[in-house]
Amino acid sequence: MAAEPERDDPAAPTPELEREFLALVARHVPAGLEISTESTVAGDLGLDSLTIMELFAEVEERFGVAIADDRLMELRTVGDVLRLIAAELRARGGAPR
């Protein structure tokens, strides 16, 4: 487990992971739209269900982490997805690439 002693919350995504994930998301939203971990994926960013599926496929390709279909209902914000990816990476015992 890639624990980072300087962080309070060991479950928090690393800044690198956050940056990379936001970059993936940015490819699906119109230029000029601000993206933060607080943005809701379907609401603020306007991603429709097909685009969300595409994004998750990219997450799987990039981070090697699959987001289970039955977790989707619980995910609303960019931060929710990030935390899930971080948790999956930790569970797998690998550090984010």
Add this chain to the structure above:
Amino acid sequence: MSDLTIGEALEEAAKRAEPTRGYTFVRDEGQAEPFFSFAGVERASGRYGGALQALGLRRGDRVALVLPESDEFIFTFLGALRAGLVPVPMYPPLGLGQLAGYLDNAKHIVGRSGARALVTTSNIKRLLGTVEAACPTLRSVVAVEAIRSAREALRPAKVGPDDVAFLQFTSGSTSRPKGVMLTHANIAANVRAICREGLGLREGDVGVSWLPLYHDMGLIGFVLAPLYERIPVALLSPFAFLRRPALWLRALGRHRGTVSYGPNFAYALCVKRVRPRELEGIDLSAWRVAGCGAEPVRAETLRAFEEAFSPFGFSPKAFVASYGLAESTLAAAFSPVGQGARVDVVHGPTLWQDGMARPVSRDHDEAVELVRCGRPFEGHQIAAFAEDDAESERPLPERVVGELRLKGPSTMRGYFDDRDLSASAMAGGWLRTGDLGYVADGEVVPCGRSKEVIIVNGRNFYPHDIEWFSGQVEGVRKGNIAAFGVDGPAGDRERVVVVFETPLMGERERVVLAGRVRSAVQEGLGLTVDDAVAVAPGVLPKTSSGKLQRLLARRLYLAKALSGRDPPRAQDRLDLAKELLRSQLSYVATRTLGQRPAR
């Protein structure tokens, strides 16, 4: 030939089909693909049916199914049928953060169907507490895991061809989901027409499908039809397909699939998302029927698909366009197999102004391409009627646009427990489809939904076309656009309104975007848009299965309730947390406090 019930069809297939035939459940690539011969399906479904009977369910009881995994869905569905129960397929809660809307819809379907039991996974069961609390007829919510491990013997029920087999809930563009009642005879008749006449099924055919099984095309087309005809099928999860569309094409190649179906959007998704390297070594040349239906087929989508995938052996001759609706079991007409998509090229203004489909050459400036969906199946009839022809007395001549109406052995028994709605679906013995279209050379050519057509200066415009052109503008959310007409101030002509979703919030950006939408429609259709309205994502009303509700959007617009409408973003995490909690609490309450008997 006598009609077999679905249960009898399964027993016959188990007895007579080669043991290599049945359902293959395609998992993630690299994983084993479990295979069940029809005999294996008969055994498994027998155990599931026995377990349902052991719950105290009796003949004719409705049982709702919320099962995302294809194998469990099929075993429970067939088991319920053989136990004499009436299954009610429902879609699983899988939208991103849309629990409240999902639960609302689930309550409606469970309530309307009067289901006594609901079978789901233990994960989803956690979320369904409020459904159980809100539906007094529902006696138990059962986790499929318990059913899977049950060892109760099935006591087969005596079921006849005229008994209701299952309820197919469909969501219209104007109303809440309605429960279509289909009998075993409906299924047998439609399946026979589809397989023998429509597909010309032959030895060696293999079906491949990613279509959801809680929807008619997936369930009837790729679970029930193969059972009656004893052909092997490979089934993928719809979510796997949506994530990685290449999996569909790869499965077609691997299984030498010959018959596969999808709505127009599935073909467009492949063009957009499949990369050539994902198809390395894949051969699609066995694919002889690439069916399109369920939503308007666009000729340009099919051309793009052909261009992208003919290098992998795909033949454009495989395209088959079909027409049908859940109220008529599944399909009513197929274009001839082996000829590819055929279009009727007509003069746009004459079509819109006069409701006449006048053929013109393809390079005519005002040419419009409409996809021909073939002749109705034997014993079935399709004709266009004037909307006010309440008794269907005067079928319109060829090439005159009217409401398409159907007649024949595939027509539903009615909507469950709703006499008024069932009566209003019929006109003098014909089923009203609400679709506009015409007949040309005996073939049906659909062109839109009649209630939604916008008439400007005597010209008819179809919302699909206006929305398609609006969706080409960058920054507009494709598929989240509603075009409709409203009465002008003097009632003289309809004003054309386009409401589109965009994540852009800035006032200036939105004004610019609205201007671009206007020009796109002007250039594409020669139609002036009177009002183009930008709204936040999620504001436009949709059915929970994702179909846009144009007429509802129109009502909200007129009530000036659209821009003030709460998009999902206004509903914060707290609401979600509350809804989750409520759901789980009422589940606990019904279980442990004994507010209602567990069974």
